[in-house]
Amino acid sequence: MLAVTGPLPAGADWAYEFKWDGVRALADISAGRQELYARSGVRITAAYPELLTLAEQVDDALLDGEVVLLNQAGQPSFTALAERMHVRDATKAARLAASVPVTYMIFDLLRLRGADLIGRPWRERRELLDALGLGGARWAVPPAFPGGPATYDAAGELGLEGVMAKRVGAAYRPGVRSPDWVKVKLEVTGDFVVGGWRPGARRIGGLLVGVPRPDGTLAYRGRVGGGIGAAIERELLRELEPLGTANSPFGRGEVPREDARGAMWVTPRVVVEVKYGQRTPDGRLRFPRVLRLRPDKPPEEVDDAG
DNA sequence: TTCCGACAGTGGGGTCGCAAT
């Protein structure tokens, strides 16, 4: 079951959980055996051996949750998790499980001791899950809260990805992106200077953006290809085409070769407003998309705050 | 006839593995 994106729902028929930035995983435990499955249905048991002792706490259950890798501050790091999720080799998995262990955040219960719970309301499934008393060094059942705004604020303070709102009376619908689950992500908008663009299936595939440095070069912040519809593309072409230049306005060697392939460089004069999730460890924008052009904003006034 | 929802396609940050260079 998947969530739709939307504004924070309000009302007594909603409950709120933190949204964990990791990999979705179903844990199927029966007869002392345990398997983990990714959203695609692929078996990912071997990648996370530290979760296998979960079977000692429950003998027959189908659990839904998110595998996360917490940093020292207790915040999930998707970038760090990415280095673990492709691992198939048992020896390598065991070494990583010891040095950078994951945590399984369990939030739903779909089967218990032979009883299929999918048709039961979320509230009931959640009560049964809580009653199992699951908890250990490498897994947890994070709490659900009754207040939406408070949960959202807390997610912001804790540096989490956002909030999941769940309709308490709703059944579990496998594989369905249902409005009974609403994800509300903490996102920000910021202004960035266009230093180049790449042709794609559209005339403008994506923009290469950055923020100005005192020496006049741009500090690279990544590519932005989302949000460029026909109208914005037309505006961008009108502004960018006269600004073409032979040299990259970014710092030397700063744009990865992959990103620079086919790029058309421009004099850094066009400012765009971009919406995005968090930053990656090296400052690049995650899930970026163009909101609009900022013809009113001079490039010199762009900073890296937003 | 118009509107809406599902879906394919395009774009992003990443990692890994394999084949071509």
Add this chain to the structure above:
DNA sequence: ATTGCGACCCCACTATCGGAA
């Protein structure tokens, strides 16, 4: 040994098309 590319993970958004209203 390096590079390109697709397959997976996470995703947002746009354009299109067919069916419902």
